[in-house]
Amino acid sequence: MKRYINNFPTKLNGIDFKTLENSKYSIYGLSEELNLIYVNPAWIHFAQENGGNDTLLENLPLGSSVIKTFYGETIKNFYTKNFMKVLETGKPWRHEYECSSLNKFRQFHQETYPLKNGTGLIVINTITINSPMKDKGRNSLKASGNRYLNDTNFITQCSNCRCTQRVKEPDVWDWVPEWVENMPENSSHSICPICFDYYWKV
Numbered sequence: 001m002k003r004y005i006n007n008f009p010t011k012l013n014g015i016d017f018k019t020l021e022n023s024k025y026s027i028y029g030l031s032e033e034l035n036l037i038y039v040n041p042a043w044i045h046f047a048q049e050n051g052g053n054d055t056l057l058e059n060l061p062l063g064s065s066v067i068k069t070f071y072g073e074t075i076k077n078f079y080t081k082n083f084m085k086v087l088e089t090g091k092p093w094r095h096e097y098e099c100s101s102l103n104k105f106r107q108f109h110q111e112t113y114p115l116k117n118g119t120g121l122i123v124i125n126t127i128t129i130n131s132p133m134k135d136k137g138r139n140s141l142k143a144s145g146n147r148y149l150n151d152t153n154f155i156t157q158c159s160n161c162r163c164t165q166r167v168k169e170p171d172v173w174d175w176v177p178e179w180v181e182n183m184p185e186n187s188s189h190s191i192c193p194i195c196f197d198y199y200w201k202v
């Protein structure tokens, strides 16, 4: 499986390629156009362990836009803006995000470093919390069309915490395990107010 573009190691200019390769953190590299140019073995390992599979790099091949893989306009804009800022200013950027599964509450710390010659980014993801979802005390509700389907027959899931928005009470977002395990085709994505305030407000 090809994990990096041919000239990736020569782009690093000061960062040791072996350091990225041997890291236990999940690391990826982006070009100036924010296209994927590198993933390290830990990234592959994490993806395989957490619902991904061997075809992951086929779905997100080298050279493809990483922004397209984020769900929802808010998050797409958030990452585009902040990644571009790192490229422009040459200053690293740090933030936290949630990426939970059905049974695990997981929070990550992400650091984005500019390559010294300005030709791309290195994005390092560190897991900071990995605890049973049941300890989180999220209100689990059944997947109910009446409660969650809007008039275009779509549900709205938070891109960050993956809770689903109620249609008649839009301020309320519930943990719907069935839709976390299998995201329905008719899903749209937004950010719930708590995630927005905590993670995404710039």
Ligand SMILES: [Zn+2]
Residues within 6 Å of the ligand: 158, 159, 160, 161, 162, 163, 191, 192, 193, 194, 195, 196
């Ligand atoms: Zn949320």
